[in-house]
Amino acid sequence: xxxxxxxxYDVVVLGAGPVGENIADRTRAAGLTTAIVENELVGGxxxxxxxxxxxxxxxxxxxxADARRLPGLSQxxxxxxxTPAVLARxxxxxxxxxxxxxxxxxNGITADLYRGHGRLAGPRTVTVxxxxxxxxxxxxxxxxxxxxxxxxxxxxLPGLSGVKPWTSRxxxxxxxxxxxxxxxxxxxxxxxxxxxxxxxxxxxxxLVRGKGLLNRMEPFAGELIAEALAQAGVDIRTGTSVDSVSxxxxxxxxxxxxxxxxxxxxxxxxxxxVPHTDDIGLDTVGLEPGSWLETDDTLRVTGTDWLYAVGxxxxxxxxxxxxxxxxxxxGAAIAARAAGDPLLDEPWGAHVATADHDAVPQVVFTDPxxxxxxxxxxxxxxxxxxVRAVDVAFSTVAGAGLYGDGYTGRARMVVDLEEEIxxxxxxxxxxVGELVHSATxxxxxxxxxDRLWHAVPSYPTLSEVWLRLLExxxxx
Amino acid sequence: xxxxxxxxYDVVVLGAGPVGENIADRTRAAGLTTAIVENELVGGxxxxxxxxxxxxxxxxxxxxADARRLPGLSQxxxxxxxTPAVLARxxxxxxxxxxxxxxxxxNGITADLYRGHGRLAGPRTVTVxxxxxxxxxxxxxxxxxxxxxxxxxxxxLPGLSGVKPWTSRxxxxxxxxxxxxxxxxxxxxxxxxxxxxxxxxxxxxxLVRGKGLLNRMEPFAGELIAEALAQAGVDIRTGTSVDSVSxxxxxxxxxxxxxxxxxxxxxxxxxxxVPHTDDIGLDTVGLEPGSWLETDDTLRVTGTDWLYAVGxxxxxxxxxxxxxxxxxxxGAAIAARAAGDPLLDEPWGAHVATADHDAVPQVVFTDPxxxxxxxxxxxxxxxxxxVRAVDVAFSTVAGAGLYGDGYTGRARMVVDLEEEIxxxxxxxxxxVGELVHSATxxxxxxxxxDRLWHAVPSYPTLSEVWLRLLExxxxx
Numbered sequence: 001x002x003x004x005x006x007x008x009y010d011v012v013v014l015g016a017g018p019v020g021e022n023i024a025d026r027t028r029a030a031g032l033t034t035a036i037v038e039n040e041l042v043g044g045x046x047x048x049x050x051x052x053x054x055x056x057x058x059x060x061x062x063x064x065a066d067a068r069r070l071p072g073l074s075q076x077x078x079x080x081x082x083t084p085a086v087l088a089r090x091x092x093x094x095x096x097x098x099x100x101x102x103x104x105x106x107n108g109i110t111a112d113l114y115r116g117h118g119r120l121a122g123p124r125t126v127t128v129x130x131x132x133x134x135x136x137x138x139x140x141x142x143x144x145x146x147x148x149x150x151x152x153x154x155x156x157l158p159g160l161s162g163v164k165p166w167t168s169r170x171x172x173x174x175x176x177x178x179x180x181x182x183x184x185x186x187x188x189x190x191x192x193x194x195x196x197x198x199x200x201x202x203x204x205x206x207l208v209r210g211k212g213l214l215n216r217m218e219p220f221a222g223e224l225i226a227e228a229l230a231q232a233g234v235d236i237r238t239g240t241s242v243d244s245v246s247x248x249x250x251x252x253x254x255x256x257x258x259x260x261x262x263x264x265x266x267x268x269x270x271x272x273x274v275p276h277t278d279d280i281g282l283d284t285v286g287l288e289p290g291s292w293l294e295t296d297d298t299l300r301v302t303g304t305d306w307l308y309a310v311g312x313x314x315x316x317x318x319x320x321x322x323x324x325x326x327x328x329x330x331g332a333a334i335a336a337r338a339a340g341d342p343l344l345d346e347p348w349g350a351h352v353a354t355a356d357h358d359a360v361p362q363v364v365f366t367d368p369x370x371x372x373x374x375x376x377x378x379x380x381x382x383x384x385x386x387v388r389a390v391d392v393a394f395s396t397v398a399g400a401g402l403y404g405d406g407y408t409g410r411a412r413m414v415v416d417l418e419e420e421i422x423x424x425x426x427x428x429x430x431x432v433g434e435l436v437h438s439a440t441x442x443x444x445x446x447x448x449x450d451r452l453w454h455a456v457p458s459y460p461t462l463s464e465v466w467l468r469l470l471e472x473x474x475x476x
Numbered sequence: 477x478x479x480x481x482x483x484x485y486d487v488v489v490l491g492a493g494p495v496g497e498n499i500a501d502r503t504r505a506a507g508l509t510t511a512i513v514e515n516e517l518v519g520g521x522x523x524x525x526x527x528x529x530x531x532x533x534x535x536x537x538x539x540x541a542d543a544r545r546l547p548g549l550s551q552x553x554x555x556x557x558x559t560p561a562v563l564a565r566x567x568x569x570x571x572x573x574x575x576x577x578x579x580x581x582x583n584g585i586t587a588d589l590y591r592g593h594g595r596l597a598g599p600r601t602v603t604v605x606x607x608x609x610x611x612x613x614x615x616x617x618x619x620x621x622x623x624x625x626x627x628x629x630x631x632x633l634p635g636l637s638g639v640k641p642w643t644s645r646x647x648x649x650x651x652x653x654x655x656x657x658x659x660x661x662x663x664x665x666x667x668x669x670x671x672x673x674x675x676x677x678x679x680x681x682x683l684v685r686g687k688g689l690l691n692r693m694e695p696f697a698g699e700l701i702a703e704a705l706a707q708a709g710v711d712i713r714t715g716t717s718v719d720s721v722s723x724x725x726x727x728x729x730x731x732x733x734x735x736x737x738x739x740x741x742x743x744x745x746x747x748x749x750v751p752h753t754d755d756i757g758l759d760t761v762g763l764e765p766g767s768w769l770e771t772d773d774t775l776r777v778t779g780t781d782w783l784y785a786v787g788x789x790x791x792x793x794x795x796x797x798x799x800x801x802x803x804x805x806x807g808a809a810i811a812a813r814a815a816g817d818p819l820l821d822e823p824w825g826a827h828v829a830t831a832d833h834d835a836v837p838q839v840v841f842t843d844p845x846x847x848x849x850x851x852x853x854x855x856x857x858x859x860x861x862x863v864r865a866v867d868v869a870f871s872t873v874a875g876a877g878l879y880g881d882g883y884t885g886r887a888r889m890v891v892d893l894e895e896e897i898x899x900x901x902x903x904x905x906x907x908v909g910e911l912v913h914s915a916t917x918x919x920x921x922x923x924x925x926d927r928l929w930h931a932v933p934s935y936p937t938l939s940e941v942w943l944r945l946l947e948x949x950x951x952x
Binding site for chain 1: 532535555557800880940
């Protein structure tokens with residue numbers, strides 16, 4: 001290890017995933033010199049082992065399910081998907097795990113890319129250890145932004161290392177469908193990957209420790225998706241913990257808390273995420289290695305005036321789009337502070353990530369889809385808002401039946417009774433993924449319920465569920 | 477014809493389509509006795525010969541097109557749709573042209589249905605001539621609402637009656653696909669029916685008098701749909717008028733303005749609508765039979781204090797959903813006036829149809845779909861707003877490619893530069909139909925552009941086009 005040089009920048013960004021890229025985009029746009037450090041592929045988890053490949057795997061599954069609900073078209077799509085073709089398409093959307101395009105984009109915005117392992121080395125200082133061992137020291141006049149994201153959390157289980165378990169990375173990049181797949185978990189990754197691989201040819205067993213799926217959403221989301229997964233052939237076992245795993249003659253054996261043995265060819269642990277902060281030199285600035293980094297709404301780490309934590313690492317909302325949002329905000333806040341401009345930090349100002357508290361959207365790309373934004377009823381009540389939940393079934397919406405025979409879905413809006421605005425909305429059903437943004441605009445814009453009556457949904461779309469929700473609120 | 481009785485109601489509604497039904501729903505909810513008169517099927521044009529059957533015909537076409545863009549699924553859907561199965565499904569969604577369900581609904585809200593031809597017979601008076609010739613006179617203490625809708629407008633062409641042309645009614649209710657179909661027109665009905673019947677087995681020739689399709693939308697909508705229709709095999713001839721038609725040995729022959737002969741098995745005229753007001757007794761109250769009825773924003777006819785015109789007949793917006801919106805407003809306004817309650821008639825108040833001016837949404841169910849709300853750039857400029865149009869291609873949105881390979885689409889938002897709010901938005905591309913409601917909420921809620929930055933679209937959905945639009949507005 002040789003120290004070769006030390007270079008000064010205005011801003012140093014640790015991690016070149018979508019979040020880091022967006023910070024750099026904003027700081028460069030403000031004329032701040034910017035270095036960005038990446039140890040793996042530029043583009044990050046999302047581009048290669050998360051959003052992109054998972055959605056590429058899921059989209060044909062969803063389109064096939066849609067087609068199967070339409071007499072006149074359904075007959076032709078009864079057979080299985082062509083799995084190699086789906087996987088080949090997935091490979092295209094991950095750019096075959098090559099980051100040339102993203103590097104070119106960084107070059108385009110004239111951010112300097114440093115490949116290697118970045119670590120803080122005291123305030124405003126980052127060292128980069130390149131693959132060849134060369135160490136470069138970068139100093140940041142204005143800010144260091146940590147956007148190193150998360151990795152899968154594996155449980156501390158007897159036998160785990162011997163089974164070579166899948167995480168989200170292997171589940172999204174696998175080259176073939178395992179004959180049998182155990183999925184451990186009940187969250188978004190677990191339900192999406194169970195959906196994908198069951199449709200792509202695996203027999204999936206879903207082992208869920210809790211009572212149901214997607215327990216951060218309204219309860220009916222997990223219920224409807226569990227019903228659909230079971231109908232698709234997934235063996236769902238709720239209230240089931242995994243006590244040990246082993247691989248016997250190539251076969252994975254998971255022993256459950258009740259002593260059942262479940263066999264499979266692969267096992268995916270979708271059991272949460274840990275921050276990529278254990279080896280980035282946090283100790284050199286008085287922070288705890290491996291911890292989530294707490295920030296204020298400008299995304300600046302508590303107790304510092306130069307360190308930002310943006311995206312998953314701050315644990316505000318572990319979602320690519322929300323991290324990108326934070327990146328735009330943080331980049332603008334860094335630029336404003338660097339220029340000595342006034343900080344726009346009143347709620348919904350340009351330099352605070354207010355939406356992180358009030359309006360985080362999420363779409364689960366299963367069949368049916370689940371899409372939610374803002375607070376669930378339970379969350380709103382816990383936050384002390386006086387609210388009422390209004391529920392409707394999509395069977396009352398003409399556009400739902402037209403979308404597909406036997407359409408099953410539900411929607412809920414959570415209305416704040418003091419302010420007569422929306423606190424949250426949840427939609428579950430085929431094709432609802434694009435519907436949630438209307439609720440995001442309503443919540444973000446604090447559009448009163450009275451005004452929402454004038455927002456006419458087109459007939460006959462799924463969006464007419466809005467009318468049913470407003471009617472239910474008015475009449476009950 | 478014998479006069480049998482005269483019955484007094486609070487409200488009499490002429491026409492039991494979706495608009496009339498919604499007026500009655502609101503006046504009954506306010507406790508006003510309500511009669512509703514219908515000469516054909518309760519449920520109206522939309523339920524039997526417009527929205528419902530057209531969307532039932534189009535949905536499998538769109539789902540097939542979606543599937544064809546997805547390797548792994550596309551191979552199975554190369555063949556034609558099973559047209560009889562599609563038509564049978566359409567028949568289900570029109571309830572086989574029986575209105576029992578809708579009559580039961582009217583009974584449920586305890587509105588009194590009078591079957592027969594309703595005509596005004598002086599102020600606050602309506603006569604109903606039943607099929608058996610019985611005449612009933614209804615009087616309205618508070619209001620008569622005309623919601624008789626429109627019918628297809630046929631041009632005054634030599635030979636027309638001899639060819640038994642299709643209108644939207646025959647096009648949506650046909651029992652089989654004609655081998656060859658001429659569609660005359662370039663609006664929504666023309667493009668939707670060309671899309672449907674071309675996919676269901678007809679060879680379609682589209683004769684468009686003007687330069688392009690959908691000329692009430694942003695120009696790129698018609699352009700993209702014309703490209704797609706041509707690719708689907710439709711023979712589009714723009715700048716082409718029809719000078720005469722005839723049927724020779726069963727074959728329809730249309731002679732164009734340039735003397736070309738176009739042959740087909742059927743010809744559809746989708747050349748506009750005229751109001752159903754020619755034989756409803758308008759002359760008895762000093763109005764012009766056959767005219768569109770001008771109203772104020774409470775939907776009350778100019779110069780009267782008792783007559784309302786709601787839905788297509790007032791020519792404010794010829795769309796089912798907008799008519800239903802007007803019906804809710806008119807019903808509430810009638811109820812408020814009847815009760816002597818204050819009228820909430822400031823803009824966006826509960827008794828004025830403000831959205832008719834600012835935020836009328838429309839979805840064209842073609843492939844690609846076209847969806848727009850508010851003002852186009854041309855309309856906004858004509859209205860004297862200082863605006864800027866911001867355009868982006870969907871190719872810049874990750875969710876678009878994932879939705880389907882080769883995804884082609886565009887979006888535009890029209891920003892009011894004085895108020896920094898949206899005046900209009902247009903989305904063209906597969907699957908955008910549910911996207912437009914987010915723009916409807918933004919326009920209706922007058923959500924400032926600064927705030928829209930906090931409305932985060934989920935990655936990777938089509939809704940992320942919002943982010944691209946905001947970036948384009950910021951950077952250009």
